[in-house]
Amino acid sequence: MLIKKIILPSDDNRWKLINATMKRHGYQPNSLIETLHTVQETFGYLDEISLKFVALTLKVPLSSVYGVATFYNFFNLKPQGKHTCVVCLGTACYIKGTNVIAEEIKKEFKLSMGKTTESGNLSLLSARCLGACGIAPAIVIDGEVHGNVSVEKTLEVLRRHENDN
Amino acid sequence: MIIEELIEYAQKLHLREKTGKHEVKVCSAAGCLSLKSEAVADELRKKIAELGIEEEVSVKPVGCLGLCSKGPLVTIDSGNRVYQNVKPEDANLIIEKAKTDPQSETDKFFTRQQKIVLENSGQVDPEKIHDYILRDGYKALHDVLEMTPQEVIDEVTISGLRGRGGAGYPTGLKWNTVAKTGNIKKYVICNADEGDPGAFMDRSLLEGDPHRVLEGMAIAAYAVGADEGYVYCRAEYPLAIKRLKNAVKQAERAGVLGKNIFGTTFSFTVDLRIGAGAFVCGEETALIASIEGKRGQPRPRPPYPAEVGLWGSPTLINNVETYGNIAPILRNGGEWYAAIGTEKSKGTKVFALAGKIVNTGLIEIPMGISLREVIYDIGGGIPDGKKFKAVQTGGPSGGCIPEQFLDKPVDYESLSELGSIMGSGGMIIMDETSCMVDVAKYFLDFTKDESCGKCVPCRVGTVQLYNILDRITKGTGTMEDLDELDDLCDLVKNTSLCGLGQAAPNPVLSTIQYFRDEYIAHIVDKKCPAGVCKFHTHAETGKSEVII
Amino acid sequence: MVTTGKKVKTFIIDGKDVSGTEDQTVIEVCRENNIEIPTLCHLEGLAEVGACRLCLVEIKGSNKLLPACVTKVHEGMEVITASEGLKKYRIKILELFFSERNHICSVCVSNGICELQNLAQRLGMTHVHYPYLFPKFDVDASHERFVLDNNRCILCTRCVRVCDEIEGAHTWDIMGRGIESMVITDLNKPWGESESCTSCGKCVAVCPTGALVEKYKNAVDKSFMYKKDKLKFLPYLTTMREVKNEQS
Numbered sequence: 025m026l027i028k029k030i031i032l033p034s035d036d037n038r039w040k041l042i043n044a045t046m047k048r049h050g051y052q053p054n055s056l057i058e059t060l061h062t063v064q065e066t067f068g069y070l071d072e073i074s075l076k077f078v079a080l081t082l083k084v085p086l087s088s089v090y091g092v093a094t095f096y097n098f099f100n101l102k103p104q105g106k107h108t109c110v111v112c113l114g115t116a117c118y119i120k121g122t123n124v125i126a127e128e129i130k131k132e133f134k135l136s137m138g139k140t141t142e143s144g145n146l147s148l149l150s151a152r153c154l155g156a157c158g159i160a161p162a163i164v165i166d167g168e169v170h171g172n173v174s175v176e177k178t179l180e181v182l183r184r185h186e187n188d189n
Numbered sequence: 190m191i192i193e194e195l196i197e198y199a200q201k202l203h204l205r206e207k208t209g210k211h212e213v214k215v216c217s218a219a220g221c222l223s224l225k226s227e228a229v230a231d232e233l234r235k236k237i238a239e240l241g242i243e244e245e246v247s248v249k250p251v252g253c254l255g256l257c258s259k260g261p262l263v264t265i266d267s268g269n270r271v272y273q274n275v276k277p278e279d280a281n282l283i284i285e286k287a288k289t290d291p292q293s294e295t296d297k298f299f300t301r302q303q304k305i306v307l308e309n310s311g312q313v314d315p316e317k318i319h320d321y322i323l324r325d326g327y328k329a330l331h332d333v334l335e336m337t338p339q340e341v342i343d344e345v346t347i348s349g350l351r352g353r354g355g356a357g358y359p360t361g362l363k364w365n366t367v368a369k370t371g372n373i374k375k376y377v378i379c380n381a382d383e384g385d386p387g388a389f390m391d392r393s394l395l396e397g398d399p400h401r402v403l404e405g406m407a408i409a410a411y412a413v414g415a416d417e418g419y420v421y422c423r424a425e426y427p428l429a430i431k432r433l434k435n436a437v438k439q440a441e442r443a444g445v446l447g448k449n450i451f452g453t454t455f456s457f458t459v460d461l462r463i464g465a466g467a468f469v470c471g472e473e474t475a476l477i478a479s480i481e482g483k484r485g486q487p488r489p490r491p492p493y494p495a496e497v498g499l500w501g502s503p504t505l506i507n508n509v510e511t512y513g514n515i516a517p518i519l520r521n522g523g524e525w526y527a528a529i530g531t532e533k534s535k536g537t538k539v540f541a542l543a544g545k546i547v548n549t550g551l552i553e554i555p556m557g558i559s560l561r562e563v564i565y566d567i568g569g570g571i572p573d574g575k576k577f578k579a580v581q582t583g584g585p586s587g588g589c590i591p592e593q594f595l596d597k598p599v600d601y602e603s604l605s606e607l608g609s610i611m612g613s614g615g616m617i618i619m620d621e622t623s624c625m626v627d628v629a630k631y632f633l634d635f636t637k638d639e640s641c642g643k644c645v646p647c648r649v650g651t652v653q654l655y656n657i658l659d660r661i662t663k664g665t666g667t668m669e670d671l672d673e674l675d676d677l678c679d680l681v682k683n684t685s686l687c688g689l690g691q692a693a694p695n696p697v698l699s700t701i702q703y704f705r706d707e708y709i710a711h712i713v714d715k716k717c718p719a720g721v722c723k724f725h726t727h728a729e730t731g732k733s734e735v736i737i
Numbered sequence: 738m739v740t741t742g743k744k745v746k747t748f749i750i751d752g753k754d755v756s757g758t759e760d761q762t763v764i765e766v767c768r769e770n771n772i773e774i775p776t777l778c779h780l781e782g783l784a785e786v787g788a789c790r791l792c793l794v795e796i797k798g799s800n801k802l803l804p805a806c807v808t809k810v811h812e813g814m815e816v817i818t819a820s821e822g823l824k825k826y827r828i829k830i831l832e833l834f835f836s837e838r839n840h841i842c843s844v845c846v847s848n849g850i851c852e853l854q855n856l857a858q859r860l861g862m863t864h865v866h867y868p869y870l871f872p873k874f875d876v877d878a879s880h881e882r883f884v885l886d887n888n889r890c891i892l893c894t895r896c897v898r899v900c901d902e903i904e905g906a907h908t909w910d911i912m913g914r915g916i917e918s919m920v921i922t923d924l925n926k927p928w929g930e931s932e933s934c935t936s937c938g939k940c941v942a943v944c945p946t947g948a949l950v951e952k953y954k955n956a957v958d959k960s961f962m963y964k965k966d967k968l969k970f971l972p973y974l975t976t977m978r979e980v981k982n983e984q985s
Contacts, residue, residue, distance in 0.1 A: 056482035087910030097466030114386030116543035153386035157543035158257020169223035489787035642918035649833040
């Protein structure tokens, strides 16, 4: 295999992590999704510079990269807030009222799904099912699953996060 | 390497850890973890250290014990008794119980089940391979390598095992098709993209006993002649991914995965691919596209992946639970497995009980027991004295089954006769406070969002279906809308490209079939019998109005 | 048509005895025998996607309808291409197409030469009884020669395929999913700023509707491309040359 010279977009060390993922997969075009996962883990979202870098390095057409990045729910093209709240909208959670919780959150923080508050402190997201149906209704705040939640408890925690400076 | 060497290796690892005479097993599956089971384990360890009884009692994190709604769960030794809602303060009591004779379980939730796939779940430490090996782990793989591939396939065929992902295609037949494609490059894929909302069987198995799935895949690979495998796991399951990665590493170190397994010419490697949040990737051709790094869009079948699959090579795709059944089948023989269950549906099935039911959690039952037994004996019935309304199986591809059919057996044929499907095993119970039109709308909202957009009937048809249901739940529906629903369902079902579209109308069709009166109440009386849908009514005119 | 080295299969389409080679699809044999099958995504020379679902046919012994464009012929099969049920489904699928975006023929540059419109007329679609979804899309006229109007797009992906498979540029792809799917150039940037576009115009030539059109002129009637005895191989390449010749 030819040794390729990879030019990183900047001297930000985080690009090395992304390059490492691509290298591990031999810079194969089929490692696109794996690479995008690494980009999102590293930078929190996929911006134009990173999409271009990945496309160029893996030799995948730009439009394909964009197509993949927008096909999967997991990838964000915009930065997320400091704190994230993921409301599970799986059937078990829905039956037990997470849709009501979601509505209350939207009302309280003037948010819609997938958006971030003006302060940039809080993002509201939804998940199709966390597989935590046994403890429905469930929400995830900053990566931690909370089971059997109530509207009040959720709002209380989120208010604290929103006012976090 | 022979099996004795493997066991010796496991024992050495086992001895390195200091384990007591009695083991206190603390559930460390995602459900209990989020209910802070780790704090319970920490407190137990602290107390044991304080008392200085490490040789007598030790703590072990294990996979799902099943009764998620009453977590954190703790059990002692062979799990005869499961302690529920355990708090760190209960540590002393648990240690006391561990030292005395274990009591036997009387709760029907546990006694009515029959565990094959989940036999190790809640018993072994999912992060330690030696624990699995010491419970006959990888023995089936060892024995299989002395058989011919055809003998292995025959054994699976005799067992009558059918695909646990939902469609119920005979596993032996699928293996045979892949095996017959000749001596070329082949792949084995484990579908762990458990997308049905309300289903968490695969997650629990991967979190609780990952080696069993790997062993099943290795046996399958030997039988069909593959040397490379992928587990495609959804990104929503970080714990399952972590434990799988760890399991693959340990298995390679132990020599049960990788090159020349057990000193034979058989080699098999497993790699992990993480999904990125697309329900349609549970469909096998979409899953393959996703592994190839593309948009997860299905393609028309035939050709089936068994002939043209990953990178154009013949590919065997089975679900997590299907692989979970393989090792016990080969250890005990196909006949043994075929003796469990009904004539056409053999063996056991894992279900995830959720919704309005007392005991939510994970269960494994022999095929053929009635829905009533599942819901009332094992599930403990409906909480708060409410009345049962329907049980939903098969997720967005399934249907709602009303009370009059509760005595029907749980098997592939009976459930599809009722307009639902077995599905991957989610069972969501609804009581009188659930509105069935709203439930149908919920599922269509799901499928329209998850439609990949490739074919028109699914892309546009599901949106039109959703809009009609939305009108009905807001009180502006008409009786013509009901006929339109029927008509459009028929179109989407028969002309969509893949299973997602073809099954998308099922929740609508089954609710119209069994709960037509609820639809009519919304349309004619402008009332929601369950009180879920809200209509704005002008006091004077009595006319309803859409709320925005 | 018999080519050496390939097995010939004999079978029945609509009661008529026909034959084809083993690597042919049902739609190819139908066209050779002047049996009309409606389709919007199929185009000779491009990879098949089986997405428009208009070419679904009944095959005896199969409980599912199968797309003629990807179904290979086999010995003794019995194909029915135009049962009453199929005709109804096709009209409803066309109605779904019309309801999806803003297909207002009277103000469309492709009025009269649009494949979607032609099919609707031919199959007897009288009205659309699904509510129009009326999405809002911007028109991209940033390219110096061409215009993209997503309001007219039916997501057949012919442009995506021709650009990738024939031109080798892969400027086009689909973004999003479900009802929100949309054709894009590069990183969803204006077409005129595209780094990969070669301005070859193949995408415009293969577009069945008025989604991709050439500026400052009436759309070209492309229907001749699909007629049987006309240039068979990669017809759109020739078309482009003809268009250029007209200009010069």
